[in-house]
Amino acid sequence: MIAPVPQDYRGRVIELGAGSGALTLRLAARCPQARILVCEINRSLAQVNRSNLAAAGVDSGRVEVVADSAETVLAQLCRKASDKPDFIISGIPLGISPPTRLWPSLTRFVKPCARAHVCSVPVFPG
Numbered sequence: 414m415i416a417p418v419p420q421d422y423r424g425r426v427i428e429l430g431a432g433s434g435a436l437t438l439r440l441a442a443r444c445p446q447a448r449i450l451v452c453e454i455n456r457s458l459a460q461v462n463r464s465n466l467a468a469a470g471v472d473s474g475r476v477e478v479v480a481d482s483a484e485t486v487l488a489q490l491c492r493k494a495s496d497k498p499d500f501i502i503s504g505i506p507l508g509i510s511p512p513t514r515l516w517p518s519l520t521r522f523v524k525p526c527a528r529a530h531v532c533s534v535p536v537f538p539g
Contacts, residue, residue: 415440418500422447425498427490429483430454430505434462437478440502441471449476450490450498456480 414436418426423446431437431451440449453459459480466476479486483505 414502414504415443418444418447418502420444422499424448424500425450426500426502427487427498428452429486429501429503431462431478432458432504434465434478436502436504437462437476438465438469438471441466441469441476447475450486451476451478452483452486453478453480454482 418440420443422444426440426444426447426449428437428440428449428451431453432455434451437449437451440447451459451462453462459478463473463478466473466478483503
């Protein structure tokens with residue numbers, strides 16, 4: 414899922430629905446010069462992600478973990494209109510955040526010709 418991001422990439426990457434940070438760690442290691450904004454709605458998982466990054470020695474100035482919804486974070490970033498990403502990576506289950514609500518925020522925020530890579534996790538009824 415992170416293979417499309419060049420290893421020497423120096424811009425902004427956004428990861429939505431990062432959970433405990435397994436992908437965040439791999440992305441930070443693969444692209445040591447990228448600035449990564451990580452969004453996780455679950456505060457406990459966001460804290461685990463921060464702890465995992467710190468334990469791996471990842472600079473918190475380069476990787477920021479925000480405990481909020483993807484929609485809220487994207488809306489805030491759209492208002493700033495600066496430092497738009499070339500890559501957005503997401504593992505958010507589409508059954509939890511319908512594309513009809515999330516995708517409009519993505520298309521307003523990314524640079525022209527940016528790439529959004531989404532891995533949809535199936536949601537099964539309990």
